[in-house]
Amino acid sequence: ACPHRPCPRGAANLRSRTGCEVGFWFLKLVESGEKERLMELLRERLVECGWRDDMKALCRAYARKKGRNNVTLDDLIHVITPKGRASVPDAVKAELLQRIRSFLMSSSLW
Amino acid sequence: MSSSNDAPVSPRSQLVLSCFEELLDFAVADVASECHRIARLGLDRSVDAEEEELRLWAARVAGDHPGAEDGATRAAGGGGGNKGAPDVFGQTHPAIAADVVDCMNCGRPVVAGRFAPHLEKCMGKVNPPSVPGICYRR
Numbered sequence: 403a404c405p406h407r408p409c410p411r412g413a414a415n416l417r418s419r420t421g422c423e424v425g426f427w428f429l430k431l432v433e434s435g436e437k438e439r440l441m442e443l444l445r446e447r448l449v450e451c452g453w454r455d456d457m458k459a460l461c462r463a464y465a466r467k468k469g470r471n472n473v474t475l476d477d478l479i480h481v482i483t484p485k486g487r488a489s490v491p492d493a494v495k496a497e498l499l500q501r502i503r504s505f506l507m508s509s510s511l512w
Numbered sequence: 513m514s515s516s517n518d519a520p521v522s523p524r525s526q527l528v529l530s531c532f533e534e535l536l537d538f539a540v541a542d543v544a545s546e547c548h549r550i551a552r553l554g555l556d557r558s559v560d561a562e563e564e565e566l567r568l569w570a571a572r573v574a575g576d577h578p579g580a581e582d583g584a585t586r587a588a589g590g591g592g593g594n595k596g597a598p599d600v601f602g603q604t605h606p607a608i609a610a611d612v613v614d615c616m617n618c619g620r621p622v623v624a625g626r627f628a629p630h631l632e633k634c635m636g637k638v639n640p641p642s643v644p645g646i647c648y649r650r
Contacts, residue, residue, distance in 0.1 A: 424530045431531065444535050445542070454543055461547030462556060470551045478544035486540045487533070495532065503528045 427506060436505050440498065447494040456489065457482045572598060 431437040448454050460482050465473045521529065550556050598604050609624035615634055622630045 424527060424534070427527060428531055428534055437535070440535055441538060444539055448539060457540070457543045458547055461544060461551070465547065465551040465556075470554060470556075473548065473551055475544055475548045478548050479541060482544060483537070483540050486543075487536060490536065498532050498535065499528055502531050506524075506528065506531075 430509060431502075431505065434505075440501060440505075443501065444494070444498055447497065448490070451491050451494060453486070453489060453491070453494075457486055460485060568602070572602075 428437070431440065445454075461478050464478065464481050468477070611624040612621050613624050613627060614620070615622050615627070615630060617631065617634045
């Protein structure tokens with residue numbers, strides 16, 4: 403596993419991961435534009451299955467509990483990340499993994 | 513939902529999985545960012561206020577009209593069908609609206625409650641019965 407996990411802000415931590423293997427291949431995704439395409443697909447699937455609504459409900463409940471003016475972005479990320487990672491449907495995960503694998507295999511460096 | 517306790521995976525599969533988890537972290541950050549903005553700007557307050565008003569209105573209507581759940585009285589959505597009953601904002605309106613408005617066709621002041629019949633006649637002057645089918649002003 404990547405030693406830099408968990409990563410509250412992927413973009414900010416990406417720069418620190420350029421030295422490790424995950425960062426290298428993730429940069430390949432970014433440079434080719436595939437990352438944006440994958441993100442678009444992932445967002446679409448997560449909306450369709452209700453995952454996004456569930457996460458928004460969690461955030462809203464937490465904000466009500468802590469107070470709207472006291473909640474920070476880091477708080478919300480830390481609150482919903484474990485549930486978010488665990489509640490992704492297997493079909494969505496499988497589809498994205500297949501897409502990522504196909505892209506990496508098409509790379510001459512793979 | 514998502515099973516993370518799988519058998520040992522190959523390094524390449526682990527790499528693919530790590531890339532997926534990176535993408536998922538971006539998705540999580542998107543949702544958290546949007547919800548944070550909504551919470552800090554108080555945009556969800558309007559939703560809460562509307563829900564509260566709906567609850568109060570439903571409770572008030574249920575208290576004022578116990579058992580009056582027929583569709584005829586509720587068909588107008590609380591405005592025209594329930595004359596004198598408070599609307600979703602808690603305001604009570606007279607049976608016939610007494611506001612005076614200016615007709616945009618002829619310019620004459622008309623009582624709002626009689627505006628529709630007035631407009632029907634007012635617009636009808638443009639289309640005399642002797643010339644049916646003509647719907648434009650001369």
